[in-house]
Amino acid sequence: MNPSAIALLKAVRDGASNPKELMNIIGIREWQFNNLVRDLANQDYIEKTDSSITFKANSKTILFRDVASKFDVEKLLHDSNELVFQNLTEPKTINNIQRLTGLSLRTVQRAISELESIGVVRRDEKGKVNLNRYFEPLYLYAEYLKTESEKKHVEPYAEIIYQDLARTLKKVPKGKRVDGELTGFSLFPDYGVEYHTTHDYYIEQDTPLQLAEALIHAVLAASKEQDKHGIVMAMIFYLKNKQKLDPLALRKVARDYMISDVWVDIEGYLRNTPVKNQNLFLPWQEFEEKARLYDIPTESYTLPVAYPDLFKDIGQNIPSETEAYLLGGENMRLKGLKPRTKDCDLVVQDERSFNHIVETLKKLGYTSVNKSRLSADDQRIAASDILEHPARSRVDIFTRIVARKLALSGRMKKRAKIEVHGKVKLGIMANEDVFLMKGLTLREGDVQDMARLAQSSGFDWQVVWDEMERQEKDRFERFSVVLLESLDYLYEQTGIRAPFYRKLLRHVLDYEIGRQIRDGGKTLTDVISALHGGDITEKMIRNRVDYLEKKGFLKKKKQGNEVYLDPKERIVLNIPSNAQLSTYEKAIQSVDSISIKLGLSEHAKQKAREIVDRLNNANLLGGRSPKATAAAAVHVAVIMSGEAHRSSAKEIARAAEINPVSLYANYKRIKIHLRL
Template sequence: MKSTEIEALKLLTMSPARVEQIAAKLNLSRSQSYRVLNSLMRKGFVEKVDDTYAIGRNPLGKAIVEVSSRYNISKILEGSTAEILIHLLTPRKSGELLSLTGLSQTTVGRVLNTLMESGIVRRKGWNYQIVEDENLRHLIVLLKQARWGHVVEPEARVLFSNDYIIKAVPRGLKAEGVLTAFSRFKEFNVDYIPNRDYYVYPSTEIDAETVLVHSLIASETRMERSMCAVFFLVNSKTIDMMKARKIARKTPVTVLLSDLENYVSGLPCLNPGLFLPWDEFQELCRLYGLQVTPAPKMDDIIAGIAGWAKMLDRCITAYLLGGINMVIRGLKPATKDIDILVQSKEDYETVEKALLAAGYERAAEWTPGDRRAQPTNIFVHRSMPRIDLFTETVSRVKISESMTERANLGFGLGNLKAMLLHTDDVALLKLLTARERDLSDAAEIIRLHGVSWKTILEEFMKLPKEVLREKVFLMFENMEDLQRIYGIKVPRSVLATVRKTAVDSAIEQQLEKGETNVARIAELAETHPAYVRKRMREKP
């Protein structure tokens, strides 16, 4: 709720008032006061009798009056507080709140501290919960109902609510919003008829990424989650997993979405019991004309590399990135593709010639994640792992001299000298590329091997300015997701440096577009107006 609405509400808890009285006490114009009061009426907090406004005589209004006599109502309604309190109707850990709200760790921590200082929330063990106060809890329940109650049909069951709601209704029943989740599978080439219909409200554009995330939210059985995996495979060439992760960020399925990426490749999941056993999933896929095989393990991968390495007509030094690097180090049991980087056009042409001679073909279709990674080319084989071949850069990030110096020998096969990039550099590239499974791979490297955040930050900050500006927002989001999804603690100083760089980049971009409104720039950059003014003074 906006601060002016809260202040008007506080005034009305003391006594009814006319619009001019509200305007005078809040230092607002008459038209601004009308907008504030009309908003409060639409939300059910306030009613109007003749020319006087008063707290509503409905259950919500009565609860506001009751609770405001014991608590500072501002602490309950301001900013993101109400959203967090709604989720605390059930005791939750801070990590769960990060996942459910999509708020930053800093914001959630600040709000929780304020609520505890105000006596509204208490901590018990690792869980945060609303204090034992029947009136307070009743108000928060009413706030939750007020958000969406007018668009939830009597027959509907709400499956998720935050900035939007997803609800299930009896099949064929028309409901507020637009069809989503399993109800849209057929439009995306998956012939599946659910036993109920699913709607999202407010209405929004429905694309494959939205259908995937909403279906995961709606899933209640292993079969339904496995059908989400089938949907992903059928649409894998068009689904942008970076976009899907952004949609999932404010929902409880961020971890499930990451698990799905690994599950479809036969790789370990954090929660494998949520899906069908792999053999049953293979059978399910066959019903939809899909052939799925587990990702190959190290012996098969090395044998495959040996098959084309013997075709090399001169010595080549190549750097192994990503999954193959992790497999050789024992950080991952298998990988679906092999990322290889060479440092010159001549080396690329030599490796390409060997791959084609060994029966590989250039891939005709690339996923959105492939296009972001920007390999020079992708090579596929009917029985061998896919090869993603890079020249000098990965997703515009040049492999630096310090990266090559940290690399160590992985193996030699004929004319191929395969070097392993250091795990610090593999993790950095994973955080900057955002292909399928990249974030979960980065989490595994950090969890199982550990990284030097100092090295990662140094390499990141020495990127060319135009690349840094492009990558900094993704880097910051991925660092926050490491904490929110995987419980990995990123050093506060590292996160602060990356966040400051992201804020500065956002301010610069707005100024370059000609934006001069300080409040607008601060809102877009998610910072304080005073900092925007400081940066504007410093700009030459």
């Protein structure tokens, strides 16, 4: 609202009604005054007769007068402040406010600062901005303005469920025609869930509708109305279509719509664990009745009964001495931290141990899961094999690397408690290592498991930090970003915050700043706009940029009113010869060729390319066979990626058309020079 409009409303509130008197108070010309009166009349604030201007008799003007009697309405409503104010009917982060309003970061921050200065808003411990709820007319006025704004752009019979600049989710009476496409509960029958409501649900957006979005739209609609039966139907839809849905995509969409806590609750509820938003869920027995009605297999939402003799059976039947390490849910069950688990996660050090355990499990009635049946979650964790049994928890086996991220380190082995079962030496991994693994895989139910682990006796957060830091250095991986996201979910659901959270945030922020500027040409404003939000403030970003400049990782360059950020150029003392450059190109081509022949994952191929890059940067390619170097790089990469069971050294040598002895010699050279 412009300052003249606010001044006119204040004058009318104070008793002025004569048009000429009001014109003099505001200090504008007659034609401007007439336009202003017309605009405020169209907004339902005032009405004009021949001799006077007065407030209209409606809820809006009553609320305005109540609010104006307590707060400075000039600061509350001027310019963009009104838009920010009306979007605060629910707690929101600065990032969410910016997305909903389309305003710049600086404008949103300025508006929040002004609203704070008059006591209209406050920030909670999670960094979200809240309206002052102690004065109810303030909230009701914001809600009125928001509803009024939303209805300007939608059909009169539509009810807005969610709206931002890019999307409008709405419900309308059944059969009414509106803009957009069907979503939410309206799509359930198309995916095997017959559920009919008195309304249709529509989404207006420029991007194609994804199945994950349709499900989250249903959850959002049900949670907004605290419709427990609607939440149950959303869970039925999820279980029916689980193979088509990626849990990470669902969490991302839920976070975009600001209901990630509700979605994580749904994941936990389906694992029969306590939930945060208890008011949204029916008793478990009622859910089971509904699941049976829709022919949902019991194993989709109940965990198998524990089989405590599993490792005893393996130890008695395995052909020779074998070492394995237990992590995940079965690890927690053995320690009494959870009653049941969906799977038993084992990690082994080498291909021989992997083959022995798989062969033994198959003798005991287990079968490998067909790859076509793997869920998006299963594909993402990249187990070497997944075996299932008709009546027991399934077994996920990893060879050295878990979920293409976490390696079985010597430190983890030392922390593990060793049990001997016949010929099997089983390491029960420490709670801290299980926590880190769950923080990096973040499968369904892992947030609740992380809470149990963090609250277990003697849990040491420093061990988690040290292991993460060492693994990143040893494996040249950057998975602290994933851990940070997991810790955010953990705090959001349980209030548990890692003591190293701020340090991790700075660690991730440094990496993200580097990623933003690696190609050069980015302004400081660009970087702030891309990274701010939640716990990451503009001040924090500026401080980290200053720190990185001081440490020599980037340089600032002032051009006009903008500050540009560029990565510091690496000083190369030894310039490679043309022959070395040619060797490099041939080695990269060989990596690609070997990867295609062996059907390696994109992750393993890129890891091999990175190894060749590092050898080239260290001037270690000259005088070497490109094929042998490439083959050795691929061998290292598949080991680091946990895919060694799929491609042996002999198979790699055959694909590269070299002698295995040459591969092994180059493999040892790479390990020594790159300190792997």
